[in-house]
Amino acid sequence: MSTAHTLTHPFDEADARDAERTASSLQLGSEQALRDAFEKAAETERAYRRALAEAITRLHAAGSAWTACGDLARGDETVSQLRFERDIAEGVKEAAVQSAWRHSANRRALGRLVEWSARRDLSLGADPEQPADRENAPPIGSPGYQTAVAA
Numbered sequence: 001m002s003t004a005h006t007l008t009h010p011f012d013e014a015d016a017r018d019a020e021r022t023a024s025s026l027q028l029g030s031e032q033a034l035r036d037a038f039e040k041a042a043e044t045e046r047a048y049r050r051a052l053a054e055a056i057t058r059l060h061a062a063g064s065a066w067t068a069c070g071d072l073a074r075g076d077e078t079v080s081q082l083r084f085e086r087d088i089a090e091g092v093k094e095a096a097v098q099s100a101w102r103h104s105a106n107r108r109a110l111g112r113l114v115e116w117s118a119r120r121d122l123s124l125g126a127d128p129e130q131p132a133d134r135e136n137a138p139p140i141g142s143p144g145y146q147t148a149v150a151a
Contacts, residue, residue, distance in 0.1 A: 010117035023110050027103040030096070037096035041089040048082040055079050 011019065055073035060066055073079055 010120050011114055012117075012121075016114040016117060019110055020107075020114065023103070023107045027100070027107055030100045030103040034093075034096040034100045037089070037093040041086070041093040044082070044086040044089040048079070048086045051076075051079045051082050 052070075052073055055076045055078075056069040059069040059072050064072060074083065
């Protein structure tokens, strides 16, 4: 990608296509990470619940009261390690949800920027098929930019 993505200049058509392809690829990766995180969370939850149930049953068979078995089983080293892994997987899942949301929002923002760039080029009579003259164009927001747009 070119330096157009520093947002100092509007996108030309090639930059817009590159940016949209990159954003699409990032979102696809984020969606795959989300699927993986949900799968991992489900696997760790299943392992924890199975180990907990087995520990409760084992403790009761050894003579512990049913009312105490749950708390005692949660203190078991294996069960507590699986609960820890489950909790981490839940945190990773939540982070993946936020990441997917962020990539989706970034794509929407990029789309608006690309549309704005195209409207700007059309209003200035620029050819959208030609790359922008970045060496001679003032940065967006500078006093020279306003003069160039008004001209």
